[in-house]
Amino acid sequence: MAVTLDQTIAQKQHTFLSRLFANQTFWVVIAVILACLFLSFATDSFATSKNLFNITRNVTFVAIVALGMTFVIITGGIDLSVGSVLCLCSMVLAVTMHAGYSIEIGILATIVTALAIGAFNGVLIAYLGFPPFVVTLGMLSVARSLAMVASNNTVVFQFGPDHQKLLALGGGAWVFGIANPVLYMIVLALITGFILRWTKFGRHIFAIGGNEHAATLTGVPVKQIKVAVYMISALSAGLAGIIQTGWLGAVTTNLGTGMELQVIAATVIGGANLAGGVGTALGAIVGAALIEVIRNSLGLLGINAFWQGTFIGGAIILAVLFDRIRNFRRSD
Amino acid sequence: MSVLELANISKHFGAIQAVNDVSFSLEAGEVVGLMGDNGAGKSTLVKMIAGNFRPSHGTIHLEGKELVMHKPADARQNGIEIVHQDLALCNNLTAAANVYLGRELRRGIGPFRILDYAAMYKRAGQLFAELKSETRPRDLVKQMSGGQRQAVAIARTMLSQAKIVLMDEPTAAISVRQVAEVLNLIRHLRDQGIAVVLISHRMPDVFDVADRVIVMRRGRKVADKKIASSSPEEVTGLITGAIEQVA
Numbered sequence: 001m002a003v004t005l006d007q008t009i010a011q012k013q014h015t016f017l018s019r020l021f022a023n024q025t026f027w028v029v030i031a032v033i034l035a036c037l038f039l040s041f042a043t044d045s046f047a048t049s050k051n052l053f054n055i056t057r058n059v060t061f062v063a064i065v066a067l068g069m070t071f072v073i074i075t076g077g078i079d080l081s082v083g084s085v086l087c088l089c090s091m092v093l094a095v096t097m098h099a100g101y102s103i104e105i106g107i108l109a110t111i112v113t114a115l116a117i118g119a120f121n122g123v124l125i126a127y128l129g130f131p132p133f134v135v136t137l138g139m140l141s142v143a144r145s146l147a148m149v150a151s152n153n154t155v156v157f158q159f160g161p162d163h164q165k166l167l168a169l170g171g172g173a174w175v176f177g178i179a180n181p182v183l184y185m186i187v188l189a190l191i192t193g194f195i196l197r198w199t200k201f202g203r204h205i206f207a208i209g210g211n212e213h214a215a216t217l218t219g220v221p222v223k224q225i226k227v228a229v230y231m232i233s234a235l236s237a238g239l240a241g242i243i244q245t246g247w248l249g250a251v252t253t254n255l256g257t258g259m260e261l262q263v264i265a266a267t268v269i270g271g272a273n274l275a276g277g278v279g280t281a282l283g284a285i286v287g288a289a290l291i292e293v294i295r296n297s298l299g300l301l302g303i304n305a306f307w308q309g310t311f312i313g314g315a316i317i318l319a320v321l322f323d324r325i326r327n328f329r330r331s332d
Numbered sequence: 333m334s335v336l337e338l339a340n341i342s343k344h345f346g347a348i349q350a351v352n353d354v355s356f357s358l359e360a361g362e363v364v365g366l367m368g369d370n371g372a373g374k375s376t377l378v379k380m381i382a383g384n385f386r387p388s389h390g391t392i393h394l395e396g397k398e399l400v401m402h403k404p405a406d407a408r409q410n411g412i413e414i415v416h417q418d419l420a421l422c423n424n425l426t427a428a429a430n431v432y433l434g435r436e437l438r439r440g441i442g443p444f445r446i447l448d449y450a451a452m453y454k455r456a457g458q459l460f461a462e463l464k465s466e467t468r469p470r471d472l473v474k475q476m477s478g479g480q481r482q483a484v485a486i487a488r489t490m491l492s493q494a495k496i497v498l499m500d501e502p503t504a505a506i507s508v509r510q511v512a513e514v515l516n517l518i519r520h521l522r523d524q525g526i527a528v529v530l531i532s533h534r535m536p537d538v539f540d541v542a543d544r545v546i547v548m549r550r551g552r553k554v555a556d557k558k559i560a561s562s563s564p565e566e567v568t569g570l571i572t573g574a575i576e577q578v579a
Contacts, residue, residue: 008466009457198446200436203425207433210422217420218488219405219434277424 024271024323025283028290035293043300053179055296057247060181061240063288065259066266067185067192068236070284071229073267074196076209076276077125077132079230081117082237083259084143087251089114089241091147093166094156094251103162103169107242114238115231117143122227140260148253157250170246181243185285188239193281205229209276265312266291269319290315333396335360335495335527336381336412341390343376350376352551353390358496358527363518365538365559366531368548369571374531377548378498381529382414383407395495413489417500419481421473427480428456428469431487459487463517478506479513486517490524497521498529503537515541535564547571554578
């Protein structure tokens with residue numbers, strides 16, 4: 001029987017399984033599961049509810065910021081300022097509440113701060129053509145310095161009349177004993193996944209990362225979308241800051257130092273491509289999870305903490321290596 | 333009545349006269365080859381039809397109504413579509429996503445509207461079938477041949493009821509077999525009553541598919557005649573200036 005044109009057009013080239021196996025995120029999930037299984041048998045302390053509670057909660061701060069970073073990286077940009085923005089936002093929340101304002105006002109001020117910083121980054125990048133690396137590197141320095149100015153470089157640990165509410169927000173476990181930060185992370189991941197897959201905005205973000213010139217020619221509002229992604233990134237840092245403040249119960253000006261690198265590592269391990277055009281919400285989460293599991297397991301296995309950087313760095317390179325190998329095969 | 337009518341169009345950038353007093357008309361279902369050397373004014377002329385530039389002098393009429401455009405979106409709204417030289421495709425997206433880029437179909441109510449994947453795959457598949465191109469809507473453009481990529485870019489122009497399609501060097505950088513594929517795509521557009529302007533340097537392509545050839549030199553129109561009554565030699569002479577002008 002001859003194959004008609006219509007049949008060819010209707011044919012799906014990839015089955016569900018072939019797509020799954022070609023997916024970096026899938027292999028990272030496997031790696032996380034294998035590591036967890038191994039640790040459950042190899043150590044007594046890994047599979048305890050206390051340790052799992054700790055891991056899941058530690059993952060969340062990096063993961064939430066990584067979700068925001070995913071938007072930026074898909075457009076082909078980068079946001080190095082997230083660690084400092086997280087610190088500044090925590091400080092704005094702490095100082096506002098310390099001054100006697102309610103938690104609602106504090107959170108509002110924090111979110112406004114985050115969005116303003118994101119908009120500043122975005123406008124410079126989208127409308128004035130600054131390289132994202134430079135603008136956000138500058139903001140990395142500025143935001144941390146502003147946090148020091150706001151607090152006079154002191155530790156803030158009293159949050160005024162709504163002190164207890166804030167601690168419950170970040171440190172509680174309202175549903176089934178799951179730490180609150182984990183719940184926030186899950187909700188934000190679902191929202192991120194939905195936006196990326198099902199909205200016009202999400203589609204346009206991928207288009208910009210794939211071919212910005214083409215996106216412009218086909219009428220995609222490239223500049224506005226770029227501003228929006230940097231605002232989302234800063235907002236995610238701000239939200240993580242609020243949650244982390246509630247969890248820690250104190251804010252210092254070195255909060256989130258070096259976090260931008262962990263966040264970028266998480267998104268890259270999860271399958272996002274720094275060249276743009278590729279990235280998922282699930283990838284950001286499992287990337288963050290893999291980093292945390294590695295860190296946790298080294299401690300439990302009694303390996304010197306100085307080795308952490310080597311293992312995490314190795315994971316980054318290994319994850320990207322698999323991607324390269326697949327691409328080599330394809331181009332041959 | 334002509335689909336498009338340009339009357340005494342001129343465009344200058346400062347002291348440089350890029351297009352000088354050009355008039356021509358396009359009929360529905362006609363393929364016109366627009367030829368000329370680099371700097372002859374082809375691109376400037378096309379950019380005025382596409383809404384990128386406003387003419388310094390002269391008027392453009394679309395189906396008898398005067399057309400004043402301020403931006404490329406205006407041209408699209410009026411049924412003028414462009415296939416860019418670099419095709420303007422995103423490699424990381426599927427064929428269907430590229431076809432619908434910038435005008436995605438959505439379903440839902442009010443602000444709660446999500447992308448309608450099924451409808452976009454279906455319509456894109458129909459367009460590829462109309463173009464007789466073996467292009468699968470779900471495949472990534474990254475994995476496609478030059479001819480398939482052209483089909484995706486051309487399918488884009490068929491989404492709305494296009495009246496005029498401007499094609500900028502569609503056969504410049506593809507293989508011989510794919511050139512034949514693209515020329516077929518152009519014939520399919522023509523058969524649907526669309527007027528096609530084919531900007532090309534390649535003499536054989538123009539003589540293969542076009543009904544009429546317009547030659548530009550130094551901003552002026554130097555020839556506008558039926559393909560049947562011209563020859564590649566004559567057109568070459570007109571492009572280089574060996575032949576001054578023909579009626």
